[in-house]
Amino acid sequence: MAPFFVLSLVPSAVIRPDADTLLEIVDLQARVEDKPILKGVNLTIKAGEIHAVMGRNGSGKSTLSKVLAGHPAYTVTGGSVRYRGADLLDLEPEQRARLGLFLGFQYPVEIPGVSNLEFLRVSTNARRLEKGEEELDTFAFEDLVRERLEVVQMDPAFLDRSVNEGFSGGEKKRNEILQMALLDPVVAILDETDSGLDIDALRIVAGGVNHLASPENATLLITHYQRLLDVITPDYVHVMAGGRILRTGGKELALELEDRGYDWVDQELAVLEVA
Amino acid sequence: MVASIPSTGAVAATTWVTSFLQQLPAPSGEMEAVQWRGREALSRQPLPSRRQEDWRFTDLAPLTALAPAFEQTTSPLPSSWPEPAADVLRLRLDAPGDPLTGQSLPAGLSLLSSEEVQQALGHTLATCNCEQHWPVELNQATATRVLALRVSGAVATTLELVSEATGDGVLRPVRVLLLLEEKASLDVLQVQLGAGASLSSLVLEAHLGRESQLRHGLLALGEGPACLLAHLAVEQEPRSRLESVWASHGWALSRFEPRVVQVDGEATTNLKALQLADGQQLVDTHSRVEFRGPEGQLDQLHKAIADDRGRSVFNGAVKVPRAAQRTKAAQLSRNLLLSSQARIDTKPELEIVADDVRCAHGATVSRLQTDELFYLQSRGLSAAVAAGLLKRGFCEEVLRTLPGAAVAWSPLQRLLGEG
Numbered sequence: 267m268a269p270f271f272v273l274s275l276v277p278s279a280v281i282r283p284d285a286d287t288l289l290e291i292v293d294l295q296a297r298v299e300d301k302p303i304l305k306g307v308n309l310t311i312k313a314g315e316i317h318a319v320m321g322r323n324g325s326g327k328s329t330l331s332k333v334l335a336g337h338p339a340y341t342v343t344g345g346s347v348r349y350r351g352a353d354l355l356d357l358e359p360e361q362r363a364r365l366g367l368f369l370g371f372q373y374p375v376e377i378p379g380v381s382n383l384e385f386l387r388v389s390t391n392a393r394r395l396e397k398g399e400e401e402l403d404t405f406a407f408e409d410l411v412r413e414r415l416e417v418v419q420m421d422p423a424f425l426d427r428s429v430n431e432g433f434s435g436g437e438k439k440r441n442e443i444l445q446m447a448l449l450d451p452v453v454a455i456l457d458e459t460d461s462g463l464d465i466d467a468l469r470i471v472a473g474g475v476n477h478l479a480s481p482e483n484a485t486l487l488i489t490h491y492q493r494l495l496d497v498i499t500p501d502y503v504h505v506m507a508g509g510r511i512l513r514t515g516g517k518e519l520a521l522e523l524e525d526r527g528y529d530w531v532d533q534e535l536a537v538l539e540v541a
Numbered sequence: 542m543v544a545s546i547p548s549t550g551a552v553a554a555t556t557w558v559t560s561f562l563q564q565l566p567a568p569s570g571e572m573e574a575v576q577w578r579g580r581e582a583l584s585r586q587p588l589p590s591r592r593q594e595d596w597r598f599t600d601l602a603p604l605t606a607l608a609p610a611f612e613q614t615t616s617p618l619p620s621s622w623p624e625p626a627a628d629v630l631r632l633r634l635d636a637p638g639d640p641l642t643g644q645s646l647p648a649g650l651s652l653l654s655s656e657e658v659q660q661a662l663g664h665t666l667a668t669c670n671c672e673q674h675w676p677v678e679l680n681q682a683t684a685t686r687v688l689a690l691r692v693s694g695a696v697a698t699t700l701e702l703v704s705e706a707t708g709d710g711v712l713r714p715v716r717v718l719l720l721l722e723e724k725a726s727l728d729v730l731q732v733q734l735g736a737g738a739s740l741s742s743l744v745l746e747a748h749l750g751r752e753s754q755l756r757h758g759l760l761a762l763g764e765g766p767a768c769l770l771a772h773l774a775v776e777q778e779p780r781s782r783l784e785s786v787w788a789s790h791g792w793a794l795s796r797f798e799p800r801v802v803q804v805d806g807e808a809t810t811n812l813k814a815l816q817l818a819d820g821q822q823l824v825d826t827h828s829r830v831e832f833r834g835p836e837g838q839l840d841q842l843h844k845a846i847a848d849d850r851g852r853s854v855f856n857g858a859v860k861v862p863r864a865a866q867r868t869k870a871a872q873l874s875r876n877l878l879l880s881s882q883a884r885i886d887t888k889p890e891l892e893i894v895a896d897d898v899r900c901a902h903g904a905t906v907s908r909l910q911t912d913e914l915f916y917l918q919s920r921g922l923s924a925a926v927a928a929g930l931l932k933r934g935f936c937e938e939v940l941r942t943l944p945g946a947a948v949a950w951s952p953l954q955r956l957l958g959e960g
Binding site for chain 1: 910911912913915916917918919920921922923924926927930931933934935936937938
């Protein structure tokens with residue numbers, strides 16, 4: 267049976283041809299333990315762009331985000347990733363973060379006993395030092411964090427609690443976007459930020475992401491569902507399957523996925539794997 | 542037939558105890574009779590051996606490595622003691638003479654008379670079946686006085702009992718007796734500091750009357766070869782509440798023995814502990830909680846971090862006999878093992894005969910969690926800073942429950958050696 271669509275591995279049109287390339291992923295391959303997950307991912311992200319990666323469970327979306335952030339459980343077996351001209355894969359996770367790569371976790375980790383406020387201050391200062399800015403003392407940081415809390419409409423009481431401990435799913439995701447607002451990332455990767463959110467929380471979180479998007483930075487959204495893309499408009503939508511990006515298009519591609527499901531993606535993948 | 546030859550260790554232990562007893566000054570003062578009894582008991586009962594189940598993991602070599610000749614000299618007042626807050630009464634238990642000299646007791650606290658002390662001293666130890674326990678006998682053989690207080694009503698002032706054993710050959714026995722009357726309440730913070738080849742011995746007995754509340758904390762900070770043996774015996778009457786929080790680090794050898802008996806059940810016992818062992822330190826907690834009546838509650842959290850070649854031991858006995866129906870008991874032992882040469886032994890010991898009870902226990906031993914480390918690193922924290930933050934978080938869960946007076950001592954910084 268013929269595939270429904272012609273296979274396309276490159277964006278159909280370059281929206282910002284003159285913008286700086288922030289992230290350039292070429293033929294990226296990675297495994298966890300002995301299991302290959304990423305089998306040749308290609309993706310270029312320029313300043314000012316919002317990209318969405320969609321796909322079924324197990325397609326490699328979350329692995330891509332973790333490999334980019336440097337999770338030690340994943341081993342890169344091939345390909346390259348350039349981040350603002352540097353070899354990203356050569357950097358430790360904390361160096362990537364300090365240079366402005368941010369990963370919003372699908373499942374933010376609870377850390378009992380570690381004050382959320384103190385954690386946010388230490389991480390913000392690590393990033394500020396890298397940018398050549400002064401570290402903030404406790405008082406200056408509290409002023410900054412209270413201002414940024416408004417971006418995600420978060421109750422200041424969460425600052426006094428342990429990192430994510432006892433937070434609801436929505437509160438954890440807001441805490442992630444609060445961190446994003448404080449760390450001022452160059453490339454933000456948001457892994458299933460919409461999962462577990464009701465529609466009001468989704469709007470608040472998406473509002474925060476939109477608020478933080480600028481011509482100087484870029485966002486990579488990893489999601490299952492079109493509904494996130496109703497509130498954050500992507501420039502590019504990529505469909506991932508079998509550890510590769512199978513198709514790239516505009517927002518209409520997400521609508522098509524919503525309409526037709528992923529079966530056709532499986533068929534394209536089967537054709538590709540036979541080939 | 543070949544005669545059995547005692548092992549070198551046994552000979553050394555007996556010799557150590559004999560030498561120890563020989564060099565003690567003659568018993569005298571208000572504790573004379575108790576001292577005689579303690580010494581006689583020690584002379585019959587050498588050091589505990591690792592053949593005894595209770596001491597199986599506890600090598601007493603750091604104790605017997607100390608020269609057995611001690612003096613109960615006073616340490617100079619160290620500059621590292623923080624000023625107590627206004628609502629804290631600090632009593633120094635390592636100075637000669639009466640710790641109350643120049644101090645007036647706050648409303649609700651009064652000294653027991655000699656007759657009352659004679660009557661009450663050892664009563665709770667006997668109730669808890671630990672009056673003949675070796676660390677208790679050691680204390681009885683050496684303590685020259687006891688701080689014995691009655692608590693009536695709610696005492697607004699925190700009682701801070703500080704004792705320091707600094708210097709080679711210093712022996713520091715501390716004995717405290719608290720009688721809480723019905724509906725009385727008191728916060729007590731014990732601070733025990735040790736350095737050099739010294740030996741500290743603490744015994745605290747407390748009787749909690751009906752509906753009384755005791756909030757007790759022990760911050761035990763040692764250095765170098767210093768050793769500590771600490772024993773807490775509490776008997777609780779119905780509807781009383783005990784909160785006891787222990788935190789320790791730095792002793793070559795430390796042994797903690799909280800013993801609690803709910804005499805008629807229906808009381809609440811909360812025990813929390815944090816023990817850190819690194820270098821070649823050995824820290825051992827053997828706790829025992831016994832319910833002798835129905836509807837008692839226990840919530841116990843024991844946490845330990847072992848690093849380098851440090852060793853942590855926890856044995857948590859909970860006894861729920863037939864009379865203790867509808868007991869609710871939860872015990873959790875959480876341990877961080879930070880080095881391949883460190884060792885953690887943890888053992889719940891629940892003895893449940895009653896059939897209508899809810900008793901839960903759990904124990905975890907793990908390294909720092911990869912996902913937690915990665916989360917912090919992904920926010921720009923180095924692996925070392927992230928590990929430090931996780932360690933602090935692990936400790937904080939216990940430390941934040943110490944009586945408020947502990948804050949002045951900066952327990953986290955002192956425990957983690959951060960100055």
